[in-house]
Amino acid sequence: MSKVKKTIKVIKINADLCNGCRACEVICSAFHASPKYSINNPARARIRVVFDPVKNVYVPVYAGGYMAAECMGRDKYVIDGKEYEECAFCRSACPSRDAFKEPDSALPLKCDMCEDDPPQEEPLCVQWCLADALTYEEREEEVEETEELDDLETGLKALADKHGFQNIVDSVARMLQKEEV
Amino acid sequence: MRYAETGFNLEIDLSSGNIEKVETDPKLTELHLGGLGTNAKIMWDRVPPEVEPFSPENLLIFSSGLLGGTPAPAANRTIVTTISPQTRLMAYSMMGGFFAPELKFAGYDKIIIRGKSPSLVYLWIKDDKVEIRDASHLQGKGSLETSEIIKQELNEPKAQVASIGLAGENRVFFSSIEHGRSSASRGGLGAVMGDKNLKAIAVRGTKDINIARPEEFIKLCNEVLQYIQWRADNPIKHVPPILAGLGSPQEMAIHDEQWHTTAFSWGNARYRRKDFWTEEVEKEWTKVQDGAVERLISCYNCPMKCGAVISYPTQELSKYMMKCYSKLTYVMGAMADDLEFGFRIAGLAQGYGIDGFSGPQVMAFAIELYENGILTDEDLPGFPSDNEGRFFYLLEKIVRREGIGDVLANGVYWAARQIGKGAEEYDHNTIKKHEQIPIKLGMLNPIFFLLLSTGEKINITQIEGQLPQAPFPNPEDRKEFVKDWIQVPSDTIKEFFLKWEPRGEYAFPFYPDFQTACELVEWQETMHYIDDAVGLCAGLSSFPIKPPYHINNLPQIISAATGLDIDRDELWHKIIKRNRNLIRANNVRRGLRRKDDKPPQDHWKKRFPEYEAKLLDEYYKFKGWNAEGIPTKETLEGLGIGYVGEDLEKRGIYNNEQSEENN
């Protein structure tokens, strides 16, 4: 595989500065609505703030990849005397929880760095985080070329894992027939 | 499609267990917006004056505002409305936090609760699924602990919970409804919730809120955020630090408490300690506060972080959350010089669920009665000798309604009358039977006179705002101040400010003229009524000086979100005026009259009875009310709520204006 130059986009998360306002969730869900900003629903956001004030635990987490199965263990971290569930840091849309899934379809959500059109100068969650818990950096890196699944493929893959590939093909065929009538 | 609102209310009858999802009439949104406005309409229609606070017929309404759950920053208020057991009037308190947006995401604008459950229950709302669940295991549990247990047993860490503590269960007249870092604490709403045997409401929602004109709306939201950022670097000059910024007073972040500790009164709203704030105190208090505050926290979709995670234990939990000025109310009420005491007792009191304003004043009142021989060792067996100990003692008695606590739990006004023996003399800081902020000043302030007298939230901080509290001595500073004062409705207000002097012809009490005083009061009040209808936090709107939300951008923000075309005139002179009069009418029907419209008796040393009477006359006229403070039939007719006037007429209220004492 050949090497290519790629802009790496980094969001630095300073959990110590997070105040739990969830503005990042709000603007992410609104930005990804169609038409843009026509809907607010944090349950559709690609960032989630895990917070538990009574333990002073505040962790903003981005939606990463989709996972077909939940992981085996449930480790716990103790940082600065505070106990965190491992899941608090996990970016996966996995079967163990409802985070990072579209509420209606349960299709997985993934942060796209707001590369939607029109492309934003800075990710919107960063722009709306006035606490500076989220800051944005870009840097160039040489990486190996890989093929990335697009949104549709990720969604289909999730459905296939859940229902079986053949069932999906059958359903699509049925739906097509109905459309034609 | 409904925009900004969901268009549905949840009707819960706790007596029968009946649960209904009811579509609302979009016409009511046009007439009243939502939040407090539509709450007042429901109270008018469904809770006639014969209904007692502790009657199954009394409603307890949890409402979001019209903008709640939209991306508008700080649109997060939950407006709770019922008939108060203490004032026996319509009580409405608001809480911040996360409850109202979550309710909207679950698909409801309001939860309307009636009836009385036969046993202690809690409500669990998850989108379309609504359950009334047993809460017997939560009896006596602290408010925050209750919320933790519920989230755990439902396995719903993202659920938002509003709950009562022991005080609410025992119907203490100043008990609160607590919700994490926030509470609806004025007017004894928690007592009504307790009376209904409702320990808590938990809600989780995953549905959409729609915006009518998204591009326009988000642009306005971004402007609000940009202004907030700009103001962070450009505080207001020539005012105390606590008033220079935005948000609720930044009590958790600011250490300089000179203003509160020297300008407000200590004890039973008695003593000013003008030289309390020394370098030594500042050093000690800074240390205590830095040790207590673990993190500054915000409400839903707001950058202001007015609250904090506090590392003091409360009942079974190791931390609690605090906001605003409750760190000082207990300290000053107890005449304790120790801030640590404040953090210790506030957490405990919050767990029990009492109002951080009224609670300390009731306790300070009891201590005064004891010191003056009106309450004795018989009433207070084992009463400690130090004030801090006494406060803890009284807290436990009150929330359990044990011994004298049963009387004190009714608040200063009622307790004074139950105790007798001259105790009434010590009830000097209530309005309409409700404890007030402990401020005692010199010269009558005509603007505050009207605000305090006629405000039906019966809480000055929930009705005043935006105007510096004192004139700037230097005229140049005034000129500079008005230059970017874009938040005012008219030049009259700028002119008032430019001329306003600490002494002489252009000073209080005879400055400004009646008309200007009325305009200033109505402007301040109107801004709060807008917030309460749309669910915005006063901390970014009606309260601070030069806020990001104001009369000149709110009409457009509301219009863009809802698709209704509301201009400034419609918003102010029709909708808000309608809401204001509807609330007034609800209370007039319950006996509110001119005699109740007065400030705490000793709020100012220098009073001018004739002038004050004239002020009130002029203000009533300005409002379209008669000499008894009753909205006239014509006023109500002109606002499209003629049916309200007809009802008042049918009840003979216009003929027989003086009401019986409303108790």
Ligand code: SF4
């Ligand atoms: S916007 Fe920033 S401060 Fe607010 S919850 Fe998100 S990460 Fe935390």
Ligand code: SF4
């Ligand atoms: S970068 Fe954009 S897509 Fe990703 S979480 Fe932030 S707002 Fe959402």
Ligand code: SF4
């Ligand atoms: S200004 Fe403060 S109290 Fe108001 S919503 Fe924001 S964080 Fe909450």
